Amino acid sequence: MKTILVIEDERDLAELIAFNLEKEGYRPLIALDGVSGLEAARSNPPDLILLDLMLPGLMGTEICKLLKKNEKTAAIPIIMLTAKGEEIDRVVGFEVGADDYMVKPFSTRELLLRVKAVLRRTMPEKAQGKCITIGLVTIDTERHMVSVAGEEIVLTTTEFKLLLNLAERLGRVQSRDLLLQNVWGYNYVGDTRTVDTHVTRLRTKLGEAGEMIKTVRGFGYKMEE
Structure with a gap:
């Protein structure tokens, strides 16, 4: 319980x-x-x-x-x-x-x-033992860790899932509504500014590597190496 x-x-x-x-x-x-x-x-x-x-x-x-x-x-x-x-x-x-x-x-x-x-x-997901490396960023899905240039950075669960969602769809544009559904797990009654706030915070934590997260004006975001 x-x-x-x-x-x-x-x-x-x-x-x-x-x-x-x-x-x-x-x-x-x-x-x-x-x-x-x-x-x-x-x-x-x-x-x-x-x-x-x-x-x-x-x-x-x-x-x-x-x-x-x-x-x-x-x-x-x-x-x-x-x-x-x-x-x-x-x-x-x-x-x-x-x-x-x-x-x-x-x-x-x-x-x-x-x-x-x-x-x-x-909730912790089943470990799949997968590492994704894009530029200086490495995402370890088994240990739920992210590092930039070998240095670990601390992300919230939501930030981790947001980054992973973009990384797994590298180069593909994700609308704000789709990110809400995939990362937050439900529709947000039209308030997509939640996504913008988390993307801004995620970029800040990633430092220079945050520039890989691109804004597609009027639609959403994508990640490019």
């Missing part, structure tokens, strides 16, 4: 989310403020965190940053929950390491679909 930590200061909403998660077969835990939420995540790392942005004690973005910096909690997928819907808020959420972003009010059904999709794409 997968454990999901709900860090949300609105008790009624937290309990409603927990109730529906339990019905779906998950084990929900609730924290009503940032400090206790961070402590809960550190002491007993869950399989996924639903994290409110505006929290008493410690902001959701700070919690996200702290968890991603710690080796013990860095791989925990995080879905940010917030009443803020401006693009800058989504970008900030992704930049600190969130895997997904939902704006309140949201339907419970959509939340559960997002939870399933994020868990599915962040």
Whole structure:
């Protein structure tokens, strides 16, 4: 049974989310403020965190940053929950390491679909013992590692899958909608800026090698050696 930590200061909403998660077969835990939420995540790392942005004690973005910096909690997928819907808020959420972003009010059904999709794409895949080398970039699918010029770089699960998706289709243009389907595992209600944000972050981490990821204006992206 997968454990999901709900860090949300609105008790009624937290309990409603927990109730529906339990019905779906998950084990929900609730924290009503940032400090206790961070402590809960550190002491007993869950399989996924639903994290409110505006929290008493410690902001959701700070919690996200702290968890991603710690080796013990860095791989925990995080879905940010917030009443803020401006693009800058989504970008900030992704930049600190969130895997997904939902704006309140949201339907419970959509939340559960997002939870399933994020868990599915962040679960370790069966090792296939395959290495892909493109220019200075080497992708080790068995060890889930990426190196540039022999130096390992740290990618989130979503960034790894995005890079692998582009590398396996070298030279072929991938639309933003197709990348959402292949990497995120579901359609994003038309909000393809999620892809742009992750591509920007991936390019930055790859350094000069990031230039191999080309933008096809008005359509999507491709990777070229």
